[in-house]
Amino acid sequence: MSSDTLAKASSAPGIPEYADSLPIVPRRRLGQWTAAVAVLVLLGLAVNSVLRNDAFQWDVVADYFTTDAVLRGLWLTLWLTAVVMTLGFVLGALLAAARLSANPVLRSVSWGYVWLFRSIPILVQLLLWFNIGALYPHILGVRTVDLLGPVTVAVIGLTLHEAAYAAEVVRGGILSVDRGQIEAAQALGLSRWRRWWRIVLPQAMRSIVPPAGNMLIGTLKGTSIVSVIAVQDLLYSVQLVYHRTYQVIPLLMVATVWYTVVTSVLGVGQHYLEKHYARGSERTR
Amino acid sequence: MSVMVDIRSVHKSFGSLEVLKGIDLAVHTGEVTVILGPSGSGKSTLLRTVNHLEKVDRGTISVDGALVGYRRSGDKLYELPEREVLRQRTRIGFVFQNFNLFPHLTVLDNVVEAPVSALKRPRREAVEAARRLLDRVGLADKADAHPRQLSGGQQQRVAIARALALEPRLLLFDEPTSALDPELVGEVLDVIKDLARQGTTMIVVTHEIGFAREVADTVVFMDDGRIVEQGPPADVLDAPQHERTRSFLSKVL
Numbered sequence: 063m064s065s066d067t068l069a070k071a072s073s074a075p076g077i078p079e080y081a082d083s084l085p086i087v088p089r090r091r092l093g094q095w096t097a098a099v100a101v102l103v104l105l106g107l108a109v110n111s112v113l114r115n116d117a118f119q120w121d122v123v124a125d126y127f128t129t130d131a132v133l134r135g136l137w138l139t140l141w142l143t144a145v146v147m148t149l150g151f152v153l154g155a156l157l158a159a160a161r162l163s164a165n166p167v168l169r170s171v172s173w174g175y176v177w178l179f180r181s182i183p184i185l186v187q188l189l190l191w192f193n194i195g196a197l198y199p200h201i202l203g204v205r206t207v208d209l210l211g212p213v214t215v216a217v218i219g220l221t222l223h224e225a226a227y228a229a230e231v232v233r234g235g236i237l238s239v240d241r242g243q244i245e246a247a248q249a250l251g252l253s254r255w256r257r258w259w260r261i262v263l264p265q266a267m268r269s270i271v272p273p274a275g276n277m278l279i280g281t282l283k284g285t286s287i288v289s290v291i292a293v294q295d296l297l298y299s300v301q302l303v304y305h306r307t308y309q310v311i312p313l314l315m316v317a318t319v320w321y322t323v324v325t326s327v328l329g330v331g332q333h334y335l336e337k338h339y340a341r342g343s344e345r346t347r
Numbered sequence: 348m349s350v351m352v353d354i355r356s357v358h359k360s361f362g363s364l365e366v367l368k369g370i371d372l373a374v375h376t377g378e379v380t381v382i383l384g385p386s387g388s389g390k391s392t393l394l395r396t397v398n399h400l401e402k403v404d405r406g407t408i409s410v411d412g413a414l415v416g417y418r419r420s421g422d423k424l425y426e427l428p429e430r431e432v433l434r435q436r437t438r439i440g441f442v443f444q445n446f447n448l449f450p451h452l453t454v455l456d457n458v459v460e461a462p463v464s465a466l467k468r469p470r471r472e473a474v475e476a477a478r479r480l481l482d483r484v485g486l487a488d489k490a491d492a493h494p495r496q497l498s499g500g501q502q503q504r505v506a507i508a509r510a511l512a513l514e515p516r517l518l519l520f521d522e523p524t525s526a527l528d529p530e531l532v533g534e535v536l537d538v539i540k541d542l543a544r545q546g547t548t549m550i551v552v553t554h555e556i557g558f559a560r561e562v563a564d565t566v567v568f569m570d571d572g573r574i575v576e577q578g579p580p581a582d583v584l585d586a587p588q589h590e591r592t593r594s595f596l597s598k599v600l
């Protein structure tokens with residue numbers, strides 16, 4: 063068939079028989095070149111201005127970059143992100159399972175949860191949890207303020223928020239798996255558990271990982287909101303320093319550079335995870 | 348000759364649409380039954396009720412002497428727990444029109460999965476058996492490939508090997524060659540013919556009249572949720588009694 067088309071093409075008017083032996087001159091892409099040069103020049107100017115501007119005080123940035131207070135803040139940011147992501151996705155997976163179940167009560171509760179927690183701004187939610195003692199002074203006989211310290215409040219608030227989004231991501235992933243996959247697994251007598259872990263989830267991961275990677279990076283930076291309830295994360299730690307020393311810009315730079323470093327590392331991890339779950343989707347070996 | 352599949356007055360509706368309107372069919376051990384019929388006549392639905400992928404509304408199906416999906420006690424049928432249904436399914440192989448291989452697993456893992464996880468076979472044993480099966484369908488060298496790297500015909504042969512890995516008493520094929528390019532149909536039909544020669548009990552839904560004529564012991568013609576006629580291929584294909592069978596055959600031949 064393809065030789066037919068070739069034959070037709072070479073006999074078309076204006077194209078000589080031996081057209082397949084002529085060298086090919088690619089089209090000039092002047093516009094692309096100008097755009098690239100312009101962007102590079104602008105970028106160079108911006109970088110130059112940042113490095114040359116003494117107000118950034120890069121020496122101060124270097125001084126504080128690895129101080130104990132900053133590293134402690136970084137550590138809290140890291141584990142808070144990890145805990146919130148993990149709990150958020152566990153809860154999110156349960157919510158997704160409930161939403162996809164045959165049980166109408168579970169379905170509506172799951173829907174209602176996602177609706178509610180996506181509607182409340184995370185800042186409002188954190189402040190509400192922080193002040194929950196006003197509504198319930200005692201929980202299980204313990205004073206609420208003792209039970210729910212700022213860090214616990216941060217974990218609860220961020221997790222509940224995260225779960226609402228995770229539920230949608232997981233649900234989308236599961237729905238992206240062809241119905242025939244589940245039927246084939248059923249026909250082979252695979253248990254419900256095995257169908258889920260061995261067949262559905264690995265395939266769902268392909269569509270779950272990219273948005274989850276985005277969420278992870280968003281959560282990493284989003285945890286900085288806990289500074290409003292005085293949890294000493296990366297941002298709050300540098301704020302404590304600059305409230306003392308008034309070196310606002312260089313200390314914000316400390317936090318910025320750390321966030322960038324961690325985000326880049328996570329980006330690399332995401333790349334490999336995506337490759338892992340893309341197994342079997344490519345045709346050539 | 349003993350009856351492997353016994354279908355009695357099976358009814359099935361989807362909402363208000365009645366798809367199976369009282370099906371009676373007996374499939375004998377070691378025989379090949381081919382089901383023909385126009386699109387929408389209920390062939391797939393019937394096949395899927397046999398391994399309980401689809402529940403019947405009325406009637407009973409037994410395979411190898413056991414009711415599928417239910418337990419009879421007195422004059423009532425009790426739905427079996429899922430575990431029991433799954434165990435029953437391991438004795439019935441099902442081959443889908445779209446293969447439905449697991450794309451994230453290698454060919455070998457596709458075949459090994461069910462024996463290991465559903466029958467609790469030791470993995471090493473299952474791998475040896477799987478390699479023999481892949482050899483039998485002519486794909487010994489593709490064990491480590493992923494399904495999407497194979498042609499349609501090769502994928503369907505893997506799917507057959509996967510179904511055979513459970514050593515089923517009965518094989519069900521739902522249009523196994525309909526998703527294939529014409530030049531690939533033969534290689535899949537050859538594998539099925541080979542199974543037929545070895546006395547595997549099979550129900551095959553297909554539009555391949557030539558295959559039916561050559562391999563079937565019984566040809567069943569379905570239309571609009573009913574079996575219109577059934578019998579040896581020589582009768583149903585060459586001397587159909589019913590007008591609807593005649594007009595269907597004149598269209599597909």
Ligand SMILES: Nc1ncnc2c1ncn2[C@@H]1O[C@H](COP(=O)(O)OP(=O)(O)OP(=O)(O)O)[C@@H](O)[C@H]1O
Pocket residue numbers: 361366384385386387388389390391392393
């Ligand atoms: N899950 C379902 N829900 C609703 N209707 C269904 C469902 N499955 C099948 N049907 C309908 O039941 C009828 C019979 O479908 P079935 O797939 O059994 O036909 P078929 O004989 O296999 O047709 P084909 O040759 O096109 O595969 C069709 O009208 C179809 O639309």
Ligand SMILES: [Mg+2]
Pocket residue numbers: 390391392521522
């Ligand atoms: Mg069908």
